[in-house]
Each structure stands twice: as C-alpha cells, then as structure tokens.
Amino acid sequence: MPIVLMRLVHRVTGRTWRVPALVLLAAFLGGWLLIAVFEEPGADIKKPHEYIWYFLVSGTTVGYGDLYPTTVGGRIGGAIVIVSGLTAGLVLFAELTLWMAKGRTMKANGQARLHRRRHIVMVGYERDALRAIIGQLRADPAYAKTPVVTIFWPGELAGENPDPGLYDVVAFDETAYERACLEQARTVVVVGRSDDETVRVMLGVSAYLRRSGGAGIHLLAGVRDGGRRAEITEALNLISTDIEPVDIDDPAVVAVAIRNPGVASIYHNLASTLDSDGTLYRVDVPEDAGEWTRIDVAIFLLRRGSTLLAVGESHGPNARFRLTSAPEEKIKGGQSLAVVAPDRPEIPWHEL
Template identity: 30%
Template structure:
C-alpha cells in the first residue's frame, strides 16, 4: 500500500503544471459560493463583495474571523474551502519544487544554458588536470569558469561544490553546446583537448562561434601550431604539459610570445654578473637604473643564497658577491657594470643640483 501511494504521488507530481493550482482554486471558489449561500441564506458572508475576501482569507488558512458562518452547514463549507486551499498551496509548492529539481538536474548534467559573462571557457575535461588549471586561474582573483566536456568525459558536474565553476556537456564542435557555455560573453577560451586532432576540430568550432575572443590552444606537439594558425589566426598555441604556461597565457594575452622571444628569437639574451667589492652598499634600484638607462638592460633576479630572488624591491641592498641575472644585447664585464653605476650616480647628482636651482623648489 505505501508503495502504491508513493507511485501515485510521483505520477501526480509529474503532471502538475502552473495552471493546476489556479484551476483548483477557481473550482473550489465556484462550488463553495452556492453552497455557502444555501447554508447561510441572507447572511452578509454570502454577499459578492464580501465572499471573495472571506474565501481568499480562509483558503490561505489565515482566518481573521471578521466574517464567519453560524450554522453547521456553513462550518462544513468552511472546512471544504480550507481543504481546497491546502490542496492548492500544496500543488503550487510541488510545482516550484519540481522546477527547482529540474533546474538542478540540468545544471548537474550540463544541459542547461548558463547566465554568465566575462568568464573563461575550458573546452575539454581531464580529471585532476582541469582542477589544477582552474586553481591557477582563480588564484589571484575569483572569476567564473565554465568547463565544457564531451559526453564520455564527465556525466555530471565534476566540481559542483565549487562556487563560480559551471558545467556544460555535449559535442564541443556544435554551436548549440558552445552557445550554452555563453562563448559570446567569454573573455578567454582554452582548448584543452585529449589530442591535437581533437584540438584542431574544437578550435575550428570555437573560432567560428567567436572569432574575436582570446583563444589558447594546448598542443601536445607544437609543430601543429602552423595548422591551427590557418584556421584561427589569432589563436595562441602553448605546450600541453605546462599548466603554468597555459594559465599565464589565458589570463595575460601575449605572455607566451614574450617567453618565446626571450628564449628563441630576440636580439637580446640572458646573462649574469657578480657584484664586485667596489660597488658595495648599492641597492637593487641603483643597479636597475644604471643598466636600464645606460645599457638598455633589465635585471630579472638576484641570487645571494640557494634560490634566486625574482624582481626584488628597489630599496633592497645588494651584497658584494651577489649574482645579477639580466637581459641585454651583450654580456657585461665588471668594469662595464662599475662604469654604468658611476654614470647613473653622477647623472642623479646632476639632476638634484638642477632641482635645487629651480624656482619652485
């Protein structure tokens, strides 16, 4: 018996529509008014201007008591109205619960259309790897990320517990699926496919759907980057194995070009030099100013102990024997470093003297 009632309730719940509560309420109103007129003839409660008010208050189970029946038959009609109101309210909340469950199901299974903007779309899902990518993307500031997975990659939202992470599932080469991920409002797209052939197909679809968005394609073999450029000229191809490289390019467009220029194609190179005893007591800022102004060089890091210090504060004092790592067109000798620091100091002193002579000082 309980099983039968449960099945009946589930069947009725599935058939509930938004119109059913209104239909129930209208039916009870239409049938209860003549009954109340028969039970309470001549009473004010059955007047058209009063009965609708009494009906709503009673059906809502509020019951102010300003109007009430006086006969047994009137009490029975009141019970009928109260029961009808409870059934109507139950049907209404059942419909709301049904709608919430449906929306939750669509979200969990990646079939719903998202409402996001200025987000990052990741096309492709790999257990563990995608989680690491998202951790890197949201490390500096919270942002919405949409995971788009093939049907065989994830059946349900893999990160449903994380706020700001959304899920879409389907054929990633179809415009309808990319539309549910709101690619039109994304600030960046990462194509993180299982192989380079899949990456090519997904890039074609993404470029067709949104050709102007910043697109990053993770490739297992960068030799395929030329093929990608033929169908998405602005897409940036990066090595699949370097998650840090990928996330930096997604967040800061052109970062991979900077790295490539530093490592392969630039007319500058990276060098190192030790600070001599003749330049003791100088700060990092003094060395940076000297090399930048007189040699168009940039100091990237210093090393005093076991690990280098990347871009230290300009006010930090650089000890004798510290190694300076810099980018320049040529390698500097110790005497070059001494000469540039001396020039920078004399130029600064000259500027201070000019400042003292100025009228506004």
C-alpha cells in the same frame, strides 16, 4: 468537434502542473460565485480583495477565522475552496518541488541552461588542473568572485559536478556553447585532449562567436606539446590572429594568461629560454666587482642591447632570483644576474 475539444483538453492538461492549477482556478471561481450569490448583502467576504484573502488562508488550511461564510450556499463554496486547496494545492506544490529538484540535477549534470556574464569558460575538463587554475585565479582580488564554467567531453565527468562551489559544468553537445553563454564570457580557454583537437575545437568556438555576435572575447588555446608550439600557433593564426597559445601544463601560467591577455608568449619564451629577440643567460657578478644600484645596471645593459630580468642572491646553483626591484636595491659582487641578450653578454664591470 468532439475531437477538436479533446485535443484542446489534452494540450491544456498535457503537463502535470496544469491540472491542479485548473482545479484551483475552478475552485476560486466556483467559491466566489456561491459566496457572492448566497451571502448576505454587504458581507465583507463578498468584497473581491477580502475574498482573495479568504481563498488564500482557507485554501492553505491556515484559517485565521477573520472571514467566513454564514449561509449554507456560502459554506458549500468555502468547502470547495478548502478541499481544492488540500488536494490540488498539495499536488501543485509537489510538482514545484520536483521541478526545482530536476533543475538542480540538470545543473549538476551539465544539462541546464546557465545565465552568466563576464565569466571564464574552460572547454575541456580535467578536475585537478581546473581546481589548480581556479586556486591561482582566486588569489587575485579582481578574480576572487569571477564565475567559472567548464564544458566537458563525453565520459570526462561521471555523475554530478564534484565541485559545485568552484565551477559550473556543461555537457558538450550541439547546444553546449549556447548553454555556457560563450558569447557573454570574458575569457574562453580551449583544452583539447591533444593539440590537434584544440585547434579543431577552437575553430568551432570562433565560428560560434562570429554567429552569435560575441566580440572582444579573450581566446586562449592550451598547448600541450611545446615542441610543436610554432606549428600549433600558425594553425591557430589561420583561424584568428586574436587566439593566444598558452602552455597548459602549468596552472600558474594559465591563470596569469587569463588575468593578463597577451603575456602567455612571454611565459613560454622564459620557460624555453629562447625568444626571437634573444636568449636568457645567467651572469655571475665577480666578488670584487663593486656595488651599484639596480637601475644603473639595468640602464647600462639596455644601452648594450641586453635586458636585466632578475637578480640572484648568490653564485650558488640554487640561488633565489627576484624579478621585482626593491626600493634603492643594490647589486654587488657575489650576486648573479639573469639577462636576456642576443649573445652571452661580456660585461665590463670596471666601466659601470
């Protein structure tokens, strides 16, 4: 029996905050008993709600003086309340402060359990690239306040998170996906230290999401070697056809892919100037060709199997090309066109 009792006491007092809490509880009950027994019948301090008020103001040494015991026994109870508040109360407050500081440290070091929903998770930490991607995202009002969580590999982040106002960090271990609330994310971007690692990690991410019931989450796989894109894409498709490859070297492209699921392949095809449908060509409009509306030129090219992508301001090698169309925009001689076509288009300008 004594052994069982000792084990029970050890379990109750096993945490440092429990001892001062028990002392305060004992002082509350002991003070109430003494005041209830020795104070005059009908005294306000004997009423339960009044005693609770007295316990709070006396235990915190505020002492408003609106309630106080008048008998020797009641004053002994009051002294117990005051002494316990000065000792156990201060210890409990100190433990609470340490607990809060520990929680902040754990969050800064990536050890804490986060509570996020509809956030963006970056698996793989490269500070400069991450800051650039977030900067691109914040320019969009719809993503101005979207939380970002990054899971970093061992050795990637030394010390505390250097940008706590931009993103949260989670250290990679067996609980990392759970602590990053991966199943509650809107987008997950995997950035391995190599393309092969990206495929392996994406396999683990996909398996975790199936186990945890995460559905409809936008998955992006960062591709570093553009020459292996077809190979990497095929490997990713074996994991899930919903995984979208994205060229990780351009933060603007990554940000666009996060905001607009499905367009990463378009950016890649434009960057490589090669698509399964055609090639990007530059066509100069002859100086004396005439003038047409942009919509008329676009329709003319569409009927011949080509797509007008952008309009350049001149024939110069550094001419600025504009993708968007201005109202009533005109195309005239001396400008250039960016056209996607199966072969270099030969435009019969006299037929326009």
